[in-house]
Amino acid sequence: MSDAVNVLVIGAGAVGALFGSALATQGARVSVVCRSDYDVVSREGYAIRSELFGDHRFRPHRVYRDVSECTESPDYVLLAVKVLPNIDRIALLRPVVGANTAIVLIENGIDIEAEIAAAFPHNELLSSLAFVGVGRAGPGEINHQTLGSLTMGAYPSGITDAARKLAALFEAGKVPCKLTDNVVSARWQKAVWNAPFNPISIAGGGLDTASMLRTAEDRAFIRQAMTEVCAVAAADGHPQSPKLVDSMIATTQKMPAYKTSMALDFENGRPMEIEAILGNVVRAARRFQVATPALDAIYALAKMVEGARQTR
């Protein structure tokens, strides 16, 4: 037991619980901070339904209601909360990050690492992207639908021993974990899809992917928005493949129609990561003086929709 890896998952909703569970199957001692479903999870753990991993129950080592209750610093802290203006991620990390704790972000968006790196300059910071379809079906109930892989790298660049060790544990736990020495570039790549599709999907009260790609005009507009993200990425020093946009559109068209995570958040009245996913792209565009007229309009509309919901 003494050489078991200690992991703490902060924000152990669907994504955090699923990946935490994968590590636990490999002997890691995985504790969770879980606010909303605390009662059920502390009593029974998580019930995870998953074709890929098999239906199983994940009983965390410890279940905390709040980070302030954590008494020891883990080897890895997995931060899986949403990136939202009113969530202070540094305050969540502060009580649990020790001298040897590696901070692992499993979060969406662009430019979401710098403030964490600045607040914890002596800690290892691993930035990672999840490619997974997973949702909360009920209190402590996780429904894993599709995929389930990670792309991970040290921030701002490189691959470290801590990254290799964690990736090996994930891989052993059946989670493909691709290491990259340029995680910011990987983040931009994901943003090429996310930044247009997610906010557009909340237009009209919730559009699925098929409704966003139905006509040639739809596809031209989506292509323009994605191409604008590529231009910002290139200006930030992370040029993407010229084939990326068309290949992403083709892949999306081949998949069955589905709702983006933001569309689901919208429909369920949950906070939306508009700033992390699109706002930060638009702000980067202004910084680099890249014109992004389609993204600007999508952003303006998404903010109107968000504002209208909040004042209802």
Add this chain to the structure above:
Amino acid sequence: MSDAVNVLVIGAGAVGALFGSALATQGARVSVVCRSDYDVVSREGYAIRSELFGDHRFRPHRVYRDVSECTESPDYVLLAVKVLPNIDRIALLRPVVGANTAIVLIENGIDIEAEIAAAFPHNELLSSLAFVGVGRAGPGEINHQTLGSLTMGAYPSGITDAARKLAALFEAGKVPCKLTDNVVSARWQKAVWNAPFNPISIAGGGLDTASMLRTAEDRAFIRQAMTEVCAVAAADGHPQSPKLVDSMIATTQKMPAYKTSMALDFENGRPMEIEAILGNVVRAARRFQVATPALDAIYALAKMVEGARQTR
């Protein structure tokens, strides 16, 4: 009776019935083509609730289910149907337009007259804009909420005797009817508001005016879109006052929050005049090589929303 003005209203929904009724109070012989509420209207006429005009019943001279049933040509035919790609307005007019019939459009949008003028080159064509808040409350029931004025002129320009005569009849019937010798310019002026606000309200899933002007960012986006309409109008030879945009925004902010007609159409599953109100503006912009990035995005999103609704 022999010198009574004969009027036929085609598309006698809320707008058509309200203005037709105003003419009838002044002795005009007003018949209507009314498809959806034919049974009730042919039996009982329209029940009109209106503070401005007083609650009253409007019994048309004749009620037709279809234009093919009309046996004589009126002095004025008021076309008050929506301008939609699948509504053949020329086919609606053809059976009733005689040598001396003046065609009166009471319709929204830009570039909606030319095809009518081409189809009836020897008839007078009066183009008019309604400023009115009126809706259908039930079969044959019209609820007149606010305003109730017209701006009218001969197309493409000028003021004719037929226009003066009809305007006088409207004015006598308590409908302020402003004559203009440049109705296309008036149409552009209305488009400065309509072209952004209407489609944005549905792209946002049914936003009211307050939700579209809540933050400084909202207003900047609306201002950009309105300014783009002004640029297209100027390129079409109809420059608008430089103060128009800010004054329209200020007026809209002062009014109680309300839903645009397109938002109401959206919420009630009715066809939306996206092409007449915005599509034609965007197409004019391409023709004149005016950049309209905000309008292009709004148009693309509105079309996605419309398409998603149709395939549901």
